[in-house]
Amino acid sequence: MDKPFAITLNIGSSLANHTGSWRNERPVYVNRLPPCNDACPAGEDVQGWLYEGEAANYEQAWRNLVRDNPLPAIMGRICYHPCQTACNRAQVDEAVGINSVERFLGDEAIKQGWQFKITAPATGKKILIVGSGPSGLSAAYHLAMRGHTVTIRESAAAAGGMMRYGIPAYRLPREVLDAEISRIVNMGVTIECNAKVESAEAALAEGFDAVFLAIGAHLGKRAFIPAGDTARILDAVSVLHMTADGQPPMLGRRVVVYGGGNTALDAARTARRLGAYEAIVVYRRTQEKMPAHEIELKEALDEGIIMRWLSTVSRVDEGKVTIEKMALDEKGFPQPTGEFEDLDADSVILALGQEVDLSVIEGMKEIKVEDGVIEVDEYLMTGRIGLFAGGDAVPGERTATNAIGHGKQAARAIDSWLQGEKFVHALRPELASFDKLNTWYYSDAPKTVRPKLDAARRASNFSEVVQGLDAETAVFEARRCLSCGNCFGCDNCFGVCPDNAVIKLEGGKYEINLDYCKGCGICANECPCGAIDMELERS
Amino acid sequence: MSTPLKFYQVGSFAVGNRLLAEEQLSEQSRPGRTNSLTSGHRACQGCGEALGARYALDAAMAATDGKIVAVNATGCLEVFSTPYPETSWRLPWLHSLFGNAAAVATGVSAALRAQGKTDIRVIAQGGDGGTVDIGFGPLSGMFERNDDVLYICYDNEAYMNTGVQRSGATPPAARTNTTHAVGANPGASFSQGKNLPVIAMAHGIPYVATATVADLHDLEEKVKKAMTFRGARYLHILVPCPLGWGSRSEETIQLARLAKESGLFPVFEAEYGEVTETKPIRRLVKVDEYLKPQKRFAHLFGPKAHPEQLIAIQAIADRNIAKYKLVNEATQLPADQEVSRG
Known part of the structure; x- marks a missing residue:
């Protein structure tokens, strides 16, 4: 090269200088566990399906969702969404309306006729599921997906369990329930109705490789309450079941419901729809202690349900209920005060909890029963080899979502057990807690509130109370997701x-060029969603 | 729907988003950006100036179809990018002396005009030392003659290249190697200061703006806007310096953000000597939050602190907030603070 005066070296680029050697920490892309996923009893990858929803790839979003939960249109209506309680966005403005997007995807799937695709080869293994409630259906789906042959036996006239016979139609329209059940039937799952399984042992002897008990808790708890001969006392489970069967019981104009759970509120709201102009819920503790979900309480109060806190029913006579007022002692337990009050009531509905009908395991000594529920190990297997149980029949929170989670866990455990293995859980990544986020980068946007039917109109019929999102609002809501702990392709790094x-790759992915990365950590610090971790370099 | 949809991604503060349309992308989110200052440069870890220079020059390159000549004053930016015979610059780049960048840029601009190449635009750039102190005479002359140059000052508030000495842009109370944290008034004095954006405005030049490396969208917009004017233009960018400020390397952008959000560094635009636009504060913070992570202000905190210094610095921020109307109805205020919204 012909060089100018005093120049002795050729021109070089600084690219020759690999500044990566300065580094003592390196950025690493990570996937942390979003709080919504962490909180979901059904183990949904909420952030994962919202990610597709953000791009309006609704079918892919739905497919990601149903990897874990085959009943999104149902759960989008009746789930108490612990995901939203955990949502980090609540600390910015308001939690993402995950439940409403789930419902939108579920409804869209029904509208578009999306079906499940089984890719696993048939295993030839036969599994019996006793009960077609959320845990039974979920287990059936997950087992069928793994190539097993599944039969469900249901004692009632139609499938759905508590979703049909416990949850009123105004919260879960029956055509939605039917649509999601038939999609599971379309996978080749056999559902036999009016087919009560009397004995699990006998069922195992029929040649099933495994049996999953998903029998729920359908017996209303009774309490001894002094009552006159003509007093009308019913239990909430029966009231809801009869109503679901189209043969609602006569309740009269004034109804008292005794209990503080969701079933009590469902019974009271159902009573209103059946014509009672007054429905009073009597509960012996305070609102703070009430087990019912606050959303249900709010909707019940909106509909004119009257709450009597700190009260017990002490006597029932024809047309009249005597309640005793309670007072909290210093430990916070309700104690009787000796102060009584009469309420007019044509009937009293007891909603004091439900018990498991254990007749199916009668005589099976190897199975432990404690507090009226079936004991299972961490793989949901009972003391009888090959007999598994889940949902309301085993210890745990009694919600449909939890039951769906049990169904999935049981399916995985049964599948592993059939192969002579034990199911091993993937390691849970570190939680993407709020302090891992850099919320500066998110603009403020309040939640899309699902419109509600006018409360007065609602109380008089069984039409659905909460209306869904349309495509435009669903994508808006999905895009409120902060994508906690998982890269969403914002180009900040x-x-x-x-x-x-x-290095920016295709499809919103990135890679660190370690030849030049000095390890300053700005990318990790400015990552909105906490998806970059700084790791010490080993020398 | 009648309400405008506000997505956290679209129009948000992040560099880009996988869901954005091509025309909505910031220059820095494009895989094909110029990378005017490329990898392998010898700037410290977390250098704000390296970042600011790439942001500004890439935006200018995009705005002019790649027709930019850059003239550099002496300083970190020159030293870390061009150790003989290597260069990190991917555009025509000249360096002459510490104090004459504006004069050389004037000459380049005149030469291009003489050759009829007015589509090629000239940028002069330097640190705060080369701009507000050593190069101030030529710069003022460039303004006064209204030469067709965009001058960009990367302000890291001291002479960092030579070992952190105080400059005319060093803020009050800051510790440097020539303003030690000793005596009754530790750190740099509370003098009149030298507010170069305002001095530039006083020349009545077509365009003056301030920006920080914390708001990329704002910075890119201002560079692109500056390229729509002919004549002298001045852009003053706050670029935190982990070495000189005694801050952690990963905090560079965060500190720039806090400088703006505390009101200590007002972000605004001015045309022909009049302020036309200010960037309101989004989440107002007390100056403590900005000062505390910086070791150059360590003496403001702790048992031996001089509380009146902190009060005086907060007063500067409050004056800026009032003067530039930095707090509006959308500003989130700290729980215990009342500020009149402009």
């Missing part, structure tokens, strides 16, 4: 690196 040491 690519932009903020002073050394151009981040």
Whole structure:
């Protein structure tokens, strides 16, 4: 090269200088566990399906969702969404309306006729599921997906369990329930109705490789209450079941419901729809202690349900209920005060909890029963080899979502057990807690509130109370997701690196160029969603 | 729907988003950006100036179809990018002396005009030392003559390249190697200061703006806007310096953000000597939050602190907030603070 005066070296680029050697920490892309996923009893990858929803890829979003939960249109209506309680966005403005997006996807799937695709080869293994409630259906789906042959036996006239016979139609329209059940039937799952399984042992002897008990808790608890001969006392489970069967019981104009759970509120709201102009819920503790979900309480109060806190029913006579007022002692337990009051009531509905009908395991000594529920190990297997149980029949929170989670866990455990293995859980990644986020980068946007039917109109019929999102509002709501702990392709790392040491790949992915990364950590600090971790370099 | 949809991604503060349309992308989110200052440069870890220079020059390159000549004053930016015979610059780049960048840029601009190449635009750039102190005479002359140059000052508030000495842009109370944290008034004095954006405005030049490396969208917009004017333009960018400020390398952008959000560094635009636009504070913070992570202000905190210094610095921020109307109805205020909204 012909060089000018005093120049002795050729022109070089600084690219020859690999500044990566300065580094003592390196950025690593990570997937942390979003709080919504962490809180979901059904184990949904909420952030994962919202990610597709953000791009309006609704079918892919739905397919990601149903990897874990085959009943999104149902759960989008009746789940008490612990995901939203855990949502980090609540600390920015308001939690993401995950439940409403789930419902939108579920409804969209029904509308578009999306079906499940079984990719696993048939195993030839036969599994019997006793009960077609949420845990039974979920287990059936997950087992069928793994190539097993599944039969469900249901004692009632139609499938759905408590979703049909416990949850009123105004919360879960029956055509939605039917649509999601038939999609599971379309996978080749056999559902036999009016087919009560009397003995689990006998069922095992029929040649099933495994049996899953998903029998729920359908017996209303009774309490001894002094009552006159003509007093009308019913239990909430029967009231809801009869109503679901189209043969609602006569309740009269004034109804008292005794209990503080969701079933009590469902019974009271159902009573209103059946014509009672007054429905009073009597509960012996305070609102704070009430087990019913606050959303249900709010909707019940909106409909004119009257709450009598700190009261017990002490006597029932024709047309009259005597309640005793309670007072909290210093430990916070309700104690009788000796102060009584009469309420007019044509009937009294007891909603004091439900018990499991254990007749199916009668005589099976190896199975432990404690507090009226079936004991299972961590793989949901009972003391009898090959007999598994889940849902309301085993210890745990009694919600449909939890039951769906049990169904999935049981399916995985049964599948592993059939192969002579034990199911091993993937390691749970570190939680993407709020302090891992850089919320500066998110603009404020309040939640899309699902419109509600006018409360007065609602109380008089069984039409659905909460209306869904349309495509436009669903994508808006999905895009409120902060994508906690998981990259959403915002280009921040690519932009903020002073050394151009981040490579942008296709599809919103990135890679660190370790030849030049000096390890300053700006990318990790400015990552909105906490998806970059700084790790010490080993020398 | 009648309400405008506000997505956290679209129009948010992040560099880009996988869901954005091509025309909505920031320059820095494009895989094909110029990378005017490329990898392998010798700036410290977390250098704000390296980042600011790439942001600004890439935006200018995009705005002019790649027709930019850059003239550099002496300083970190020159030293860390061009150790003989290597260069990190991917555009025509000249360096002459510490104090004459504006004069050289004037000459380049005149030469291009003489050759009829007015589509090629000239940028002069330097640190705060080369701009507000050593190069101030030529710069003022460039303004006064209204030469067709965009001058960009990367302000890290001291002479960092030579070992952190105080400059005319060093803020009050800051510790540097020539303003030690000793005596009754530790750190740099509470003098009149030298507010170069305002001095530039006083020249009545077509365009003056301030920006920080914390708001990329704002910075890119201002560079692109500056390229729509002919004549002298001045852009003053706050670029935190982990070495000189005694801050952690990963905090560079965060500190720039806090400088703006505390009101200590007002972000605004001015045309022909009049302020036309200010960037309101989004989440107002007390100056403590900005000062505390910086070791150059460590003496403001702790048992031996001089509380009146902190009060005086807060007063500067409050004056800026009032003067530039930095707090509006959308500003989130700290729980215990009452500020009149402009």
